[in-house]
Amino acid sequence: MSTARTDDRGPQEGSKGLVAFAWTLVGIPLVYGLYNTVKAASALFTG
Amino acid sequence: MAVPSFLARERIVAKPGFNRWLIPPAALAVHLSIGQAYATSVYKVALVEHFNASLTEIGIIFSLAIVMLGVSAALFGTWVDKNGPRAAMATAAVFWSAGFIVGSLGIFTNQLWLVYLGYGVLGGIGLGIGYISPVSTLIKWFPDRPGLATGMAIMGFGGGAMVASPLSRQLMNWYDDDYTGAAGEVASGNSVGFLFLTLGLVYLVFMLFGAFIVRVPAADWRPHGFDPATVKQKSLVTTENVSANNAIKTPQFWLLWTVLFCNVTAGIGILEQAAPMIQDFFREGGTSAVAAAAAAGFVGLLSLFNMAGRFVWSSTSDYIGRKPIYMVYLGVGIVLYIGLATIGSSAVWLFVALAAVIISFYGGGFATVPAYLRDLFGTYQVGAIHGRLLTAWAAAGIAGPLIINGILDMQGEPGNLVASDYRPALFIMVGILAVGFVANLLIKPVAEKYFEPKPTDVPEAASTTGDRSLTR
Structure with a gap:
């Protein structure tokens, strides 16, 4: 077995844009769902 | 069963410098999609009217999907571990999407x-493979924070319903001019057919995006500054590996199966009955102090706590350990359930607070279990072991509603129940949680005889495919 480890010395610059894009893509529906659920849940305190 | 080369595990081994924070959104893309399974109530009545069927006949669609989830996760877990997350996510995407498309065909042709x-069998297979597809990959990318990593993904499953419910209402509104999404309105069957078609295509693209960006770490990769020896210092955490076939021979697997079964059964008891339950708890003289809209708001609040619990409690388990966190879920859960049964009807805020924390423990139980499995059995086939453990979910999905509905049926008619009618069911849940608590206490490290032989001089490609050259 190889003894030299592939140590993570931090992400490459180019990958940061892709990470931001990926998080935005999953974040938008998540925020949409959260907003609608909080709106529905608020009826518990106002309805 | 071989997979096309572009999906194969060896094609997606990350290069040095790869940013591991790309893996959680890949997992979320899958879990947010398959979490739609919890949002089926939005169009349930529309299907009842379209097919002129009973609620039970329509309910079979979703029950079938959940049963197939358990069966496929158990059967395909080893295949998922062997072929890697891209093959698994792509397969799940195809099955999940095909389920919607075949389902829409069924709706259009009556x-x-x-x-x-479609939705039941094909979609259910997509659910099972999709649910376990990112788990072992996340654990390997986050050996320092496995609870946080799996918590993020499994939080997505809870979030999927939150996205799908309003989105489905909006889409049905587009496809049916007479439907506005207001309470009591029923959309046309055709609009549900178009909804299925749309969701099938959207989820296919979204899940394939996850499959496209996912990578597995090289066999010798470690996060910067991470020392596996520090993990080993915690009790119950092994650096050894146990195969899925051996895992199910251990008492630890079945004790954990019992823990998950008890935790899920108790949570489902409340989740299934949430809206009528809060109204019944505050009913006096035939009228409830909680309006129907407020009861629907309570269901929304529980979904928030269900989702938040998956992330918060699972992440917390990285610091306090898996066994202690389940002692909290089950032990504090017992106290909360007793509180609900005895003083829950004294104030709405108290009832809501008790139920919300109980549901956060329910979500936390789901999200923490992959990391618990990693601690006990290692990373070798943790996806396959997780798949087999999910049969506890399927069993609890039957047991939980059976218990609560059975007891309530004996107490009286729906709409006339009061808080005291729930007490027998709630105390049964206390007993179930106590069984889970004891099972968790009995979990000890896995015996050495179940460990996989140590790999020696294994070429990297072989070790990443799960094929091992083995010597003692």
């Missing part, structure tokens, strides 16, 4: 059996 076959 053939309920096609919806059973």
Whole structure:
């Protein structure tokens, strides 16, 4: 077995844009769902 | 069963410098999609009217999907571990999407059996493979924070319903001019057919995006500054590996199966009954102090706590350990359930607070279990072991509603129940949690005889495919 480890010395610059894009893509529906659920849940305190 | 080369595990081994924070959104893309399974109530009545069927006949569609989730996760877990997350995510995307498309065909042609076959069987297989597809990959990318990593993904499953419910209402509104999404309105069957078609295509693209960006770490990769020896210092955490076939021979697997079964059964008891339960708890003289809209708000609040619990409690388990966190879920859960049964009806805020924390423990139980499995059995086939453990979910999905509905049926008619009618069911849940608590206490490290032989001089490609050259 190889003894030299592939140590993570931090992400490459180019990958940061892709990470931001990926998080935005999953974040938008998540925020949409959260907003609608909080709106529905608020009826518990106002309805 | 071989997979096309572009999906193969060895094609997606990350290069040095790869940013591991790309893996959680890949997992979320899958879990947010399959979490739609919890949002089926939005169009349930529309299907009842379209097919002129009973609620039970329509309910079979979703029950079939959950049963197939358990069966496929158990059967395909080893295949998922062997072929890697891209193959698994792509397969799940195809099955999940095909389920919707075949289901829509059934709706358009008025053939309920096609919806059973589509959403129930094909979609259910997509659910099972999709649920376990990112788990072992996340654990390998985050050996320092496995609870946080799996918590993020499994939080997505809870979030999927939150996205799908309003989105489905909006889409049905587009496809049916007479439907506005207001309480009591029922959309046309055709609009549900178009909804299925749309969701099938959207989820296919979204899940394939996850499959496209996912990578596995090289066999010798470690996060910067991470020392596996520090993990080993915690009790119950092994650096050894146990195969899925051996894992199910250990008492630890079945004790954990019992823990998950008890935790899920108790949570489902409240989740299934949430809206009528809060109204019944505050009913006096035939009228409830909680309006129907407020009860629907309570269901929304529980979904928030269900989702938040998956992330918060699972992440917390990285610091306090898996066994202690389950002692909290089950032990504090017992106290909360007793509180609900005895003083829950004294104030709405108290009832809501008790139920919300209980549901956060329910979500936390789901999200923490992959990391618990990693601690006990290692990373070798943790996806396959997780798949087999999920049969506890399927069993609890039957037991939980059976218990609560059975007891309530004996107490009286729906709409006339009061808080005291729930007490027998709630105390049964206390007993179930106590069984889970004891099972968790009995979990000890896995015996050495179940460990996989140590790999020696294994070429990297072989070790990443799960094929091992083994010597003692």
